[in-house]
Amino acid sequence: MRLSFRQALLFLVLAAVAVVYPFAVPSYYFTALLTQVLIFSIFTMSLNLLAGYTGLPSLGHSALFGGGAYAAALLAKYFSHSVWLGYGAGILAAGVLAALFALIALRTTQVYFLFITIALGQLIWAIVFGWRSFTGGDDGLPGIGNPFIWSTWKLSGGLTYYFFALGLFIIVAYITYRITTSPFGHVLVGIRENESRIRHLGYNVWLYKFTVFVLSGLLAGLGGVTWAYYNGFVSPRDTSFELSAEALLIVILGGRGTLFGPIVGTIIVVLIKNIVAAFTQRWLFVLGVAYILTIMYARTGIVGTLQARLKRRTTA
Amino acid sequence: MMEPMIKAVSVENLSRSFEGIQALSNVSFTANKGERLVIIGPNGAGKTTLFHLITGEIPPTDGRVFLFGQNATYMPPYRRTQLGIARTFQITNLFPNLTLQENILLAVLGVSRQKFMMHHPVSSCKEILARIDRFLALWDLQPYKQSLVRDLSYGVQRQVEVIMALSGGARIVLLDEPTSGLSAAETKTMTSIILGLDPEMTLIIIEHDMDVAFRLAHTMVVLHHGMVLAVGPPAEIRADLRIKEIYLGAEGQATC
Numbered sequence: 001m002r003l004s005f006r007q008a009l010l011f012l013v014l015a016a017v018a019v020v021y022p023f024a025v026p027s028y029y030f031t032a033l034l035t036q037v038l039i040f041s042i043f044t045m046s047l048n049l050l051a052g053y054t055g056l057p058s059l060g061h062s063a064l065f066g067g068g069a070y071a072a073a074l075l076a077k078y079f080s081h082s083v084w085l086g087y088g089a090g091i092l093a094a095g096v097l098a099a100l101f102a103l104i105a106l107r108t109t110q111v112y113f114l115f116i117t118i119a120l121g122q123l124i125w126a127i128v129f130g131w132r133s134f135t136g137g138d139d140g141l142p143g144i145g146n147p148f149i150w151s152t153w154k155l156s157g158g159l160t161y162y163f164f165a166l167g168l169f170i171i172v173a174y175i176t177y178r179i180t181t182s183p184f185g186h187v188l189v190g191i192r193e194n195e196s197r198i199r200h201l202g203y204n205v206w207l208y209k210f211t212v213f214v215l216s217g218l219l220a221g222l223g224g225v226t227w228a229y230y231n232g233f234v235s236p237r238d239t240s241f242e243l244s245a246e247a248l249l250i251v252i253l254g255g256r257g258t259l260f261g262p263i264v265g266t267i268i269v270v271l272i273k274n275i276v277a278a279f280t281q282r283w284l285f286v287l288g289v290a291y292i293l294t295i296m297y298a299r300t301g302i303v304g305t306l307q308a309r310l311k312r313r314t315t316a
Numbered sequence: 317m318m319e320p321m322i323k324a325v326s327v328e329n330l331s332r333s334f335e336g337i338q339a340l341s342n343v344s345f346t347a348n349k350g351e352r353l354v355i356i357g358p359n360g361a362g363k364t365t366l367f368h369l370i371t372g373e374i375p376p377t378d379g380r381v382f383l384f385g386q387n388a389t390y391m392p393p394y395r396r397t398q399l400g401i402a403r404t405f406q407i408t409n410l411f412p413n414l415t416l417q418e419n420i421l422l423a424v425l426g427v428s429r430q431k432f433m434m435h436h437p438v439s440s441c442k443e444i445l446a447r448i449d450r451f452l453a454l455w456d457l458q459p460y461k462q463s464l465v466r467d468l469s470y471g472v473q474r475q476v477e478v479i480m481a482l483s484g485g486a487r488i489v490l491l492d493e494p495t496s497g498l499s500a501a502e503t504k505t506m507t508s509i510i511l512g513l514d515p516e517m518t519l520i521i522i523e524h525d526m527d528v529a530f531r532l533a534h535t536m537v538v539l540h541h542g543m544v545l546a547v548g549p550p551a552e553i554r555a556d557l558r559i560k561e562i563y564l565g566a567e568g569q570a571t572c
Contacts, residue, residue: 183425183441184434190422193411200371202397202426202484 006310010260018166022159031158037270038165039227042172044250044262046219051248052256053180054212055192059114059244060101060121061220066239067124068094068221069228073141074134081145083229090225091218097124098217102210109195121244129236140235144228161230168226172219177259179215188212189257253294255301264303322349323385324488324518325370325401330379332365339365340542343379347488347518347535354521354529356553357539358562363522364406366539367490370520371403372396383488397426402486404477406493406522412466416457416476419465420448423480451483471502478509489513491521495528507531530554538562 022031043065051057071093072086079085105116128135135141179185187208190198199205228234237243246269254265269287276283298305326346332339340362347353355363368374370381372393380389383399391399402423411419424444425431439445452458455475460468465476474494481489494510495503507528513519523529529536529550536553538545546556553559 178437179434181437181439182434183428183430183436183438184432186418186421186438187425187431189414189418190411193413194409197405197409197411198422198426199393200373200397200403201423201480202394203431204392204394 007259015170022162028158031162033270033274035158035162035165035230037267038162038169039223039230040247040250040270041263041266042169042223042226043220044247044254044266045172045176046216046223047247048251048256048258048262049176049179049188049212049219050216052251052258052261053185053192054188054209055195056105056209056213057114057248058101058105058117058121059241059248060105060117060119060124061216061247062241062243063121063124063239064094064098064101064217064220065224065227065243065247066128066234066236067097068224069234069238070128070135070141070224071221072225072228073144073234076144077141086229087222087225090228091221094221094224095214095218098214098220099210101217102213106206106209106213118241118244121239121241125236125239125241128239138236140233142233144232144234165226165230168222172222173259173263175219180259184208184211192257249291251301253291253301255303255305255307258301258303258307261301261303265301268302323347323382324349324351325520326382327366327370328380328382330366330369330376330381332362332369332374332376332378338542340369340376343539343542343544345537345544345547347520349487349518350516352519352521352532352534353537354523354533354535355537355539356523356526356529357545361539362542363539364492365542367403367492367520367522370490371401394426397484397486400485400487401490402481402484402488403490404481404492404494406496408470408473408477410465410473410476410480413464415462416452416465416468417448417461419476420451420479420483421445423483424448427484427486447483451479455479471498474498474502474506475509478506482513487516488518488520491519493522493524495523495525503528 018034022034043061046064047058047061050061068090072090075086075089101117101120105113105120108116129138131137180188187198187203190201190203191205191208195205224238227238250265250269251262252265253268254263255261268290272287272290273283276286280286294301300308324347326344328344330343331341343362343366345353355366357363365374369376372388372391372395375390380387382388383396383401386399388396388399411422414422421438421444424447428444430441430444449458452461457472457475457479460472465473468476474497478491478494481491491510495506498506503525510519510521510532519532521529521532523532533550535547536550537547538553538556538559540562545558545562546553548556
């Protein structure tokens with residue numbers, strides 16, 4: 001139940017690679033790619049809490065990610081360029097949206113939960129897309145600019161932002177780790193594994209689901225704001241169904257309900273998308289094959305399957 | 317010696333219908349603290365429905381449920397658990413993909429103050445972990461601590477069902493056919509385990525095996541077609557001809 005030696009080692013190696021890599025390979029392109037991996041990992045880790053650990057597969061999670069992004073962008077456009085206010089507004093907006101989503105979506109389970117979260121996500125997308133005078137419609141909102149952390153330290157340039165995103169990524173990974181090893185986290189897994197049983201063990205199941213939905217929303221919002229500042233631009237695509245579906249597939253591909261699953265999944269998908277796309281236009285085909293192989297040969301995802309293998313070898 | 321009887325569970329005129337079919341009608345009885353109340357009756361008599369109503373899985377269409385004198389008729393299941401009630405299921409209902417330790421953890425955690433804690437790991441909850449170990453030792457199951465419950469034998473899984481109900485410190489335990497599907501030897505073990513439970517604990521047991529039922533019961537309740545046919549001590553029930561009829565056929569050809 002604690003971070004094993006092997007996990008800790010893996011984490012240190014990853015952290016070292018993350019810090020050294022952009023210096024070892026000084027390529028603007030790769031730094032940008034890695035920054036994207038970090039930001040999307042924050043998003044997929046947040047979804048993993050909900051879909052992976054609790055067994056609530058939301059297909060409207062991009063509305064929370066994009067909702068946070070839009071809140072920060074709108075604040076920048078109409079009110080203030082403060083990055084702190086931007087994060088505050090973005091995370092708060094995503095949390096409030098998540099609470100509203102949860103109040104409606106938690107009345108359902110299973111396939112109906114999928115449908116209702118699609119509908120809720122599309123609702124946010126429609127507002128963002130349709131309310132042209134306020135949100136810019138399908139043009140999006142440009143000109144968020146590079147935010148200042150302190151008076152002179154500007155978040156611009158590839159490397160600075162890379163390390164900023166890395167810091168947030170580590171914080172979110174740590175939060176996820178603490179939550180999932182806590183009593184609260186074990187109850188979430190219990191709800192996923194057998195909801196009807198856990199009701200009779202003294203748990204208010206609805207309250208757990210609601211809490212994790214909001215928590216997941218807050219983290220998704222954090223990712224969304226980071227994405228908005230990274231691009232200097234938000235567009236309806238950030239709240240789209242495609243983005244929600246991609247995030248859910250990443251969680252499944254990487255390993256739902258595992259700490260590293262969404263990170264591994266995000267790395268693979270972002271790399272396939274960008275690198276394979278350089279050689280062939282059929283990158284979606286490659287992605288599709290990867291999913292099919294995962295479902296056929298590694299139902300618990302890449303990390304889930306590897307963990308099971310390792311466990312079998314150490315106990316055998 | 318003669319302390320006043322404390323009513324642990326009492327149900328009053330409990331009725332439940334499912335889309336017009338009357339599963340239970342006007343069921344009333346009381347189980348006092350420390351009593352072993354065994355419910356018998358043929359399939360479809362409404363025994364499991366009665367458990368569902370007592371634990372709050374479904375609400376009654378009429379009547380009331382009291383736990384330790386408190387009206388619990390419309391309490392959600394988790395509130396009733398906090399009043400000290402726990403149950404097992406007729407069809408084994410565990411967390412098959414979690415380890416034995418994690419299964420019992422969920423049972424112990426559910427009645428603890430730490431159940432909502434999210435900033436400390438489970439490994440820091442020493443008292444809870446010690447309690448789990450005590451139960452594993454008591455039941456001789458330490459070797460399976462890290463085994464997935466789905467890999468355990470059926471007999472052990474039935475025991476885990478009971479441990480799950482007991483490890484939260486419940487004072488009222490509802491056992492739904494604890495011996496169903498067990499071999500003769502396993503049934504014997506289970507029966508002696510139940511006989512050895514804390515005498516302060518109130519047990520309500522659904523049992524199909526008549527030998528086990530008569531051994532365990534202080535009081536028996538016979539359900540038939542959703543109604544209470546008889547309530548009384550085992551000797552009285554054994555002598556009741558109507559009950560023989562229900563079990564052996566109403567034609568009367570079987571007189572033994």
